[in-house]
Amino acid sequence: MNGLKSLTERQAAVYNFIVEKIQNRGYGPTVREIAEEFGIRSPNGVMCHLKALEKKGAIRRSPHKSRAIELVHDSVQRERGLVLAGRVAAGVLHEAVEQNERIDLGDMFHGPNLFALEVSGDSMIEAQIADGDYVVVREQPTARIGEMVVAETDDGDATLKYWYPEKNRIRLQPANSSMRPIYVQNARIRGVIVGVVRKIG
Amino acid sequence: MNGLKSLTERQAAVYNFIVEKIQNRGYGPTVREIAEEFGIRSPNGVMCHLKALEKKGAIRRSPHKSRAIELVHDSVQRERGLVLAGRVAAGVLHEAVEQNERIDLGDMFHGPNLFALEVSGDSMIEAQIADGDYVVVREQPTARIGEMVVAETDDGDATLKYWYPEKNRIRLQPANSSMRPIYVQNARIRGVIVGVVRKIG
DNA sequence: CATAACTATAGTCATTTGTACACTAGCTCC
DNA sequence: GGAGCTAGTGTACAAATGACTATAGTTATG
Structure with missing residues (x-):
């Protein structure tokens, strides 16, 4: 139904982390916050995941803006x-x-x-x-x-x-x-x- | 009840703008985005409002982080x-x-x-x-x-x-x-x- | 009247942050 | 074997962004 099944395990973990931050803290994480959470030592490692998530329609981003991750599904609110x-x-x-x-x-x-x-x-x-x-x-x-x-x-x-x-x-x-x-x-x-x-x- | 009555007109307008952005776009505005919205020509003009909003308990902020505005009341959800x-x-x-x-x-x-x-x-x-x-x-x-x-x-x-x-x-x-x-x-x-x-x- | 609070301008600085490039490595599929 | 996808490391850079100082007009409030 929501297409999230096609995410890899790693991508889903990143996605869930982003959702959790937005829900519990009110604003999304930065690339480096995600990197730290998952032990990824390069911002580019995260960039790959974000690009994949955006391509698969899970999130939307605005270029050159900080923390500008928008959840497309927004499941928690719409259910x-x-x-x-x-x-x-x-x-x-x-x-x-x-x-x-x-x-x-x-x-x-x-x-x-x-x-x-x-x-x-x-x-x-x-x-x-x-x-x-x-x-x-x-x-x-x-x-x-x-x-x-x-x-x-x-x-x-x-x-x-x-x-x-x-x-x-x-x-x-x-x-x-x-x-x-x-x-x-x-x-x-x-x-x-x-x-x-x-x-x- | 929620203490938002003590906000000045201007502060309430800024607060509502922040809420609107978080609700409709998924992530909050930057200091300069707020400035542009209200025709304020200096980031410091907005900083004053944010400091006031934080002092009055309407929002919470993390220093040195971008877009890190947390709604304390989360009024849209709790009202x-x-x-x-x-x-x-x-x-x-x-x-x-x-x-x-x-x-x-x-x-x-x-x-x-x-x-x-x-x-x-x-x-x-x-x-x-x-x-x-x-x-x-x-x-x-x-x-x-x-x-x-x-x-x-x-x-x-x-x-x-x-x-x-x-x-x-x-x-x-x-x-x-x-x-x-x-x-x-x-x-x-x-x-x-x-x-x-x-x-x- | 004086003081405080609110609102704002102008400009600067340091940090945060997204993005890009170069390179590696494992995996699947044709 | 090569193309494509996934998942990284490491470095560098520029733009985005928050924070700060100095200054000042306005409106309440006592």
Whole structure:
């Protein structure tokens, strides 16, 4: 995805050192700082690496400027946000074809195992979740009784419901008194709902 | 709070320029780049500002290094989030004593005129806003008919309601069929609701 | 009014820093 | 075997850059 795989081991080490300096210290290293870090005794040894990194698109530089190393990928800053994985309806979970879409909910909701789904339909309206809302889902394979989950049934449909395992079946309970619960033999939990976000206007 | 208020206008301008360069270009400016930007014809003119900024704690510098300006506050990153201004009930708006509390909703909700309120009570339950939810409010003195607002009446009470101005009065309409609308002669709009966020579990 | 703080000009100096050149050496691929 | 890539050493140089001194106008502040 980011093309950094094509870097050699040494180049990657240099790149990581540069990133680390920029992140932790706020400004990048000089050629000689890099040389010292890696025990390279000539500025030109570093120049070779920088030229290689620039050619491979990892960094950008301005000639004759000190510390003027610009990170092209800037990965640490751009990875904020949750993957918007698609829409979940009373019926089918429409997985987003393009998983590039992200919504950034800041510190409130973030983590490697969280993702977001847009809600379609009013099956959870009495749980104060309306059509068009986003639910934040923590990816996990189990849930406690009564938790709201994104569940996938045998026929591949996914749905947003309360999770009630019973003796020989599973009851998927909507929060809408005009709808009836769904009973299935098997269902796989995709995740548990940990948040709701609505944008108005 | 962050002490940046004590900066002079000129110093703040220089500081903002530095921040902008670091954010957009990835590395900070040199003394002479700052001088050129502000039409200062001597490096020493800038040195004075940098010394002042360092003394006031806005930046940190390493002597004899080029572009070695470190942002202490890193304000762009730390000023994320909305002020959690208090709780708004069917009744009184309890303004938070400590306005330090912030909730970070990322790119989804951010801006200088946005703040958040925790909802207390079920007066807007049929608008899918429950007790304990947070509403995101855009601060503004007017609203269109039917918009959901935070309104403050003459007696100082603030409330979360639909906004319906009528001929000789204002109707503040709850979204709860077991509650009656409130009619007042005057009411001041604190802001319009632009979002709802709920954390579950 | 005096003092401090802020802002600025002009010019100089020493250091930092990127760049270039010459040369070496190992490795892969055709 | 040569071309190309990687990874260096060592030296030298010029440009970039921060730091400094001296001087001075302005605006607050007491």
